[in-house]
Amino acid sequence: MKTILSVENLIKKYKNFKAVDDLSFDVKKGEILGLLGPNGSGKSTTINCILSLLKFESGKITIFGCEMRPDAYDIKKDIGVVFQEVAVFEELNVIDNIDYFCGLYIKDKEYRKKCIDDAIKLVGLEDFKKFYPKQLSGGLLRRLNIACGIAHKPKLVFLDEPTVAVDPQSRNNILDGIKKLRDNGATIIYTTHYMEEVEILCDRVIIIDKGKIIASGTGDELKELSKIEEKVTVEIDSLDEKILEEIKQFKNVDEATYNNGILFITYKKGKNNLSSLIDYLKKVDVHYDKIYSERPTLNDVFLYLTGKELRD
Amino acid sequence: MFLHNLKYSLKTLFKNKMLIFWTYAFPLILGTFFYLAFSNIENSEKLDIIDIAIVDNEEFNNSIALKESFRNLSGENEQEQLFNIKYVDLAEAKTLLENDEIAGYLLVEDSPKVIVKTSGINETILKYVTEEIIQNEDVLTNIIEEKLNSTVIDGSIEEFIQNVREDAISMLDTSSLQIRDITSKKLSYTMIEFYTLIAMTALYGGIIGMTAINQNLANMSNNGKRIAVSPTNRIKIIFSSLLSSFIVQIIGLFILFMYTVFALKVDYGNNFPMIILLSLTGSLAGLSLGLAVGTIFKINENLKTGIIIAFTMLGSFLSGMMGITMKYIIDTNAPIVNKLNPVNMITDGFYSLYYYTTYNRFYFNIISLLIFSLIMIILSVLALRRQKYDSI
Structure with missing residues (x-):
């Protein structure tokens, strides 16, 4: 061209x-x-x-x-x-x-x-x-x-x-x-x-x-370029520290945090992550209001490459 | 392109309310104020003849210009009489002044001096008139010296000695020198306010020019950036913007002239071609001032407007807008200030048209204004030569 x-x-x-x-x-x-x-x-x-x-x-x-x-x-x-x-x-x-x-x-x-x-x-x-x-x-x-x-x-x-x-x-x-x-x-x-x-x-x-x-x-x-392929967000009233630690050990999980009623998990690879998480939360009897999955954005790429948010 | 930009430049200038206020409305308001404030004062004092004294010594009697001029101004023609003169010795002059019987007295020693007690209008007139005569005396002396030199070269010195006195008196009588018509019929000390008003308005045209130019420069405005990236010749755009500014300014001056002549009955004299020439040259000076302020200073438009207004107001004040006394003080004590002051160049141009029968002083002011404009334009061109900027 x-x-x-x-x-x-x-x-x-x-x-x-x-x-x-x-x-x-x-x-x-x-x-x-x-x-x-x-x-x-x-x-x-x-x-x-x-x-x-x-x-x-x-x-x-x-x-x-x-x-x-x-x-x-x-x-x-x-x-x-x-x-x-x-x-x-x-x-x-x-x-x-x-x-x-x-x-x-x-x-x-x-x-x-x-x-x-x-x-x-x-x-x-x-x-x-x-x-x-x-x-x-x-x-x-x-x-x-x-x-x-x-x-x-x-x-x-x-x-x-x-x-x-x-x-x-x-x-x-x-x-x-x-x-x-x-x-x-x-x-x-x-x-x-x-x-x-x-x-x-x-x-x-x-x-x-x-x-x-x-x-x-x-x-x-x-x-x-970003090391993550999927982001999952779960709205939960309360979460036991032990459960959070177990989630961190899941396959493909890069990072898991719980703050202000939001459980946020990033995955290195993007296959069957959401279904596995739902199954686990059911098993440990944790009730959630909302759960959704997202692809990484260019902001994540920028964050990964520079260590700062695009809108800083 | 030229006409396209001219059309829209005129449109934006005429719709700019702040600009129209400063260049159209403000001078009309100020003119009306002058009329209301000064006309009554002047009418009540117009026919007063000023009592003065002259110390009748040898030096005075040897000064042809002073003697003849004061004789004319205390003259036989009552309509034109400005002074009532007592020729006395120094002691009596002091006594008369002390007793407030005279506004002041003239003492010619090494150089002529005017002695006054206070600084009123009558005192200022006496000082100003004396100053005028002294200035013309210098011109007379120069002419005589030139004549002497050429006569010496020709080898006919006796002829010079015989004729010099007759020539000098003849020059005075025939007004071949710049002898001012300072008779009471003509003398109006509020005229200067209106002259400075016209001068101020001409210089305020700088605001119009600056505003128009600001819109064309990439480092001054966003519109300028947009124009700079278009396929237009910058000189064409700037020239058409300046022409539109000039048109807006001339219309403003025309309105002010009409208003002062017909509504406020201001007398600018009868020499209209010269009045138009002075107005156009004054407008050019204002425009080039605006162009220079617009291109040289990288500050926001309001500050630039402030600079032009402050410069013009100061110039107007120094050239007599708030009273002729200031013009006299500056002309006497710091003549260079008013020689460089474009407001004074315009004011003095009107002044010389009204009072003088010859054009030497008028042309001096016109040339001074052209030089001022040229300097401003050269500075602007130097600033405009940049097509790319270090920062915008």
Whole structure:
């Protein structure tokens, strides 16, 4: 598959602090690449370097096969960016905001009008066309922010944490819109610290911490990096210490803890664990309210690789 | 692209309430305040002729400019009389001042001095008028020296000696020097407030320019980041934003002019092409100040607005917005301050248009404003040359 973006050995320093540390990756045509990492891990800095907004110490950035520079207008015309911070004019209504930013890319007024209509439909702002930004809720404002960044139908889209602080309805709407963008042929680079979004959206994931890539691959590939394959949670009013110790000795159990009425068990391998546990709890006459099993998440992978939670 | 950005830049500027307040409403409010506060005072004192004394010594009689000018201002034409002058000796002048019979007296020794007891309006006028005459006397002396030099080179010194006195008096009479029309008919010490008001408004245009530029710079605003990643030529975008700022500012100045001329009956003189030239140049200075503040300082927009407002208000104060006395004090004691003060350049430009029959001083102010603008623009261009930033 054709490479749309290539980043080679990118280093960006703020004085002595390395914000991006020898980062290299490629993005293929039509894929959604997730850049996953906690706040301050270097995701946005990487994006700003790629977009030639920030100077960097060394490295090479190629987009559509050409070197990216601040005046590379032929490259820029096919790029769409949705920054983490909402970037709209308070004095312009929804339509005018989208028209202004779209007009920086498209001169033809008729075609621009069609693009604006498509963008409004994509993010679901049909009922708010004449609203001003301060009249919109946080979620709707985020949707406008996205519409302003993608109305010109770019081939490569950077979405930098577009769902921060939005309500679930808007989040779902935004995620649906991103899938539609991909379906329409766009290549997407999606940065977030919400692993659920990455799991839903991304074809491939790069996990960044302290400016370095600590893992990359598909969601499943990454989960295999984790030493656990299954997590079981049991809600129990009380649990004898002896029973907990016995559970810890079960086959495949990596760790078992009991805190505040929750028994939490992680398994190294994921076969017949839940049924064995249910049988045992019946045998020792322990009654539980709820019992459920989960696959490990990318958060578990991150925890395993770095020893800290993704949302720290 | 240029027109697209111009259209939306105008739209955002006109809808920015804070901006419109500072650049449109605030000057109108302040102008109305000046009108209400000062017009009655001036009307009640307008026809007063100021009693002064001049120490009638040899030095005074040798000073052609001082003698002729004060003679004209105490003149036969009653309508234009500004001073009622008593020519006395030093002891009597002191006594008259002590008894409050005069506002002050002029004593010419090594250099001319005005002695006053208090610092009221009449005293300020006497000081200011004397200062004007002294400044022009220097110009006169320079011209005479130049003439002397050229005559010496030509080898005809006797011709110079014969003609110099006649030439000097002729220059005074024909106003080929910048002799101010400081007769009571023209003299209005509240006019300066309105001139500084126009100057302040022109400089407040800097807020408009700064706001527009801020929206275009990636290191200053989120919108700037979005514009920076678009395939647009940055110079085009910045230039069209500056043009929109200039248009908004000129409209604001036009409204203020109309309001002060028709509602507040302010007289700016009759030389409209020069008034327009000064307004445009003043606006350019304001705009370039805003451009410089917008591009050089990496602080938030409110702080930048604060810097421009503070700079403009201080400049207005020093150039006489709160009273002509301050302008006199600065012009006398620290002339460099007002030479560098763009508000004073505009104020003084209006002032010279109104009072002087020649344009030397007016053009000096225009050139000073252009130099100020050029410096600001050069500083801004140096800051704008960065296309990538160390941090944003």
